[in-house]
Amino acid sequence: MAFPIRSVTDPLVHHGRHFGRTVHAFCNIRTLINNGILRLGELADQPDESFSAEERREHKIFTALLQSVAGLEERLLTGSEEETGFIAELLRKGASGARGDDTKSLKGAILDWITPKGQALNPPLARNVKVDRGFHHERTGALLCPTDLDWSNPETKEQLKSGELLVSGDRWPVFLYAGCSFDSEEPWNGLLRNPLLICAFKHVFTSPSSVDKEPKATRSGNARIHGMRSVTAGSIAYIATQVRFALCSSPVFSRTDMVTDSERFFSSILELLEDPREAREVHDLYVWWNR
Known part of the structure; x- marks a missing residue:
């Protein structure tokens, strides 16, 4: 037929x-x-x-x-x-099309969000070329640094930059945490509450122009089109994965790329958010996102 x-x-x-x-x-x-x-x-x-x-x-x-x-x-x-x-x-x-569109649009937008107000990134980063991002740049490197490493340590910084230290997707970067601050004794403190994630969520699900204006992340745009009234585990994991990729130096988003290890990163966040043992913390997180 x-x-x-x-x-x-x-x-x-x-x-x-x-x-x-x-x-x-x-x-x-x-x-x-x-x-x-x-x-x-x-x-x-x-x-x-x-x-x-x-x-x-x-x-x-x-x-x-x-x-x-x-x-x-x-x-x-x-x-x-x-x-x-x-x-x-x-x-x-x-x-696939949505992922490609979001990757492309976040590539430049992320630079606006990580640049301190009234200042410039030093050295500057190109909006369309990613080769100088990741651990090659002070700002993106600090955001991508895994919670178990110290970016201020020159030796660690050099090992990350050279690729001698490879970071697997289940070693989470500090940008996932509010204030980029990880508390090993209270690992849920600030987790998935960094303003960078909110900016990216609004950019994708509301509209790029809403990042500075719209108070509620799921009010219009792609979210409203699909009747989305609250965040999902998948949407938070997706946005975190897109932000991580936008900060890194890899030029092409690929699920099999072992350097960015995006699929493992996405899955590790999704697994946490769907873990019944974490239900109370996850509920509080959703309340925070949907406020």
């Missing part, structure tokens, strides 16, 4: 954009859908405990996808394998 060629404005592309920004930025959507269909069909009678933690996590993402797109479940269960692939590709296209 042949399907009509649809334009990039197909509603599924728009849903894919929102899914990538608010639910999961890195999952393989085709695999997610194929496994999800199995769970709804021939594996429907299997008890939840028979699936691994990773499989349960994946199915939770699939369920979120179904809930975000009206009629999608019926289309997937009744459609052909070809149509399922077509649907997955449109969603993937949307998620």
